[in-house]
Structures are given as C-alpha cells and as structure tokens.
Amino acid sequence: MIDFSNIPLPIWVMIGLGVVYPVIARALLRITHPKRLKIEKLGRSLLADGKLSPLQRRHVEFSLAMNGSPWPMVALVLVAPFVLLGLAFVPPWRNETDRDRELLDLAKDRRYAEIMDMELVCFSAANPVVALIFAVELSLLFIPAVALLASRRGFDLLKLRLGEALEQVATTTVLRRPA
Numbered sequence: 001m002i003d004f005s006n007i008p009l010p011i012w013v014m015i016g017l018g019v020v021y022p023v024i025a026r027a028l029l030r031i032t033h034p035k036r037l038k039i040e041k042l043g044r045s046l047l048a049d050g051k052l053s054p055l056q057r058r059h060v061e062f063s064l065a066m067n068g069s070p071w072p073m074v075a076l077v078l079v080a081p082f083v084l085l086g087l088a089f090v091p092p093w094r095n096e097t098d099r100d101r102e103l104l105d106l107a108k109d110r111r112y113a114e115i116m117d118m119e120l121v122c123f124s125a126a127n128p129v130v131a132l133i134f135a136v137e138l139s140l141l142f143i144p145a146v147a148l149l150a151s152r153r154g155f156d157l158l159k160l161r162l163g164e165a166l167e168q169v170a171t172t173t174v175l176r177r178p179a
Contacts, residue, residue, distance in 0.1 A: 021129070028125035029068075035118045036068050042111040043067075056105075059163065063115050070127035072119075072166055077134050079165040084141045116163065 043064040046052060052060065066072045124131035 025125075025128055028128055032122050032125040036122050039067050039115050039118050039122065040064060042115050046109065046111050046115075060112065060115070062163075063119060066123075067119075068122060068126055070123075070130075073123040073127040073130045073134060075166050076123065076162065077130055077137060080134065080137060080162060081141055083162050083165050 043060050046060050047057065124134070
C-alpha cells in the first residue's frame with residue numbers, strides 16, 4: 001500500500017495543475033470558440049471594405065493572425081506596465097499623434113471595437129495562468145491609470161497603445177508565426 005501522506009505539498013500542487021489546468025484551458029477554448037470565429041468574420045469584413053489605411057490594415061491583420069494564440073497574453077504581461085507607466089508621465093490627450101488619431105478612427109468602427117473587446121477574452125482563454133498574472137498586474141497599475149484616463153477617448157487610446165506595443169513585440173520576437 002502506498003502512503004500518500006508523505007508526499008510533499010508542492011508535488012500535490014504540481015499534480016493538481018498538471019491534471020486540472022489542461023481541462024480548464026480546453027474548456028475555456030471551447031467556450032471562446034464562437035468569439036474567435038466572430039473576430040475572424042469581423043476582421044475579414046473590415047479588410048474586404050478596402051477603406052483601411054495601411055496602418056489600420058496592419059492592425060486588423062495582426063488581430064486575425066494572433067486569434068486564438070496563447071503568446072499575446074505573455075507579451076501583454078510584459079508590455080502593459082511600460083505602456084501604463086508611460087501614460088502616467090505623458091497623458092495620451094497631451095501627445096496624440098497623427099498615428100494615434102488614425103487608430104482612434106479605426107476604433108470608432110463598431111466591427112473593430114468588437115474585435116478589440118473580444119480579443120482580450122480570447123487571449124486570456126488561450127493562456128489562463130498568464131491571464132491571472134495580467135489581471136493582478138492591471139489591478140495594481142490600473143487604478144492610477146484610470147485617474148489619468150477619465151475620458152473614453154483616453155481609455156480607447158490606452159487599448160490601442162497596448163495593441164501597438166503587443167504588435168511590436170510580436171513582430172520582433174518568437175510570437176511571429178512560422179510561414
């Protein structure tokens with residue numbers, strides 16, 4: 001007979017995570033599958049319109065390429081503190097660039113706004129442990145950021161800048177999908 005009482009707690013935790021995590025991750029991916037399909041549909045619709053600037057087109061193509069990937073959540077955990085702290089020192093409404101205005105125009109399109117809103121949910125479902133880390137990180141950094149970003153425009157710009165930072169990380173690191 002095996003005596004399970006002598007097995008240390010960290011081993012039990014690792015066994016629990018090894019069994020429970022895959023089940024939870026798979027269930028979350030199944031739940032978010034309709035959202036991923038909707039992102040694909042909305043993104044294709046935006047691209048088919050032909051009204052996007054090259055910058056806007058690149059953003060939509062990036063959203064489609066990263067749809068369902070676990071890596072963007074890792075990148076968000078890494079870049080979010082820098083983006084939020086950067087905004088703390090230079091509020092977005094004081095240094096809006098033409099690039100920012102172009103992205104904000106894209107965010108006004110209901111389809112792209114929906115993509116951005118669903119994207120974080122799908123990224124989180126693809127990597128739940130890192131999503132928890134991201135939630136803790138944002139809760140610590142977000143309270144000061146909310147004070148600075150009281151306007152809806154400031155919040156939209158924050159989302160777009162996080163997307164820009166994520167895209168920069170993705171195009172220069174291992175997030176790039178093999179051809």
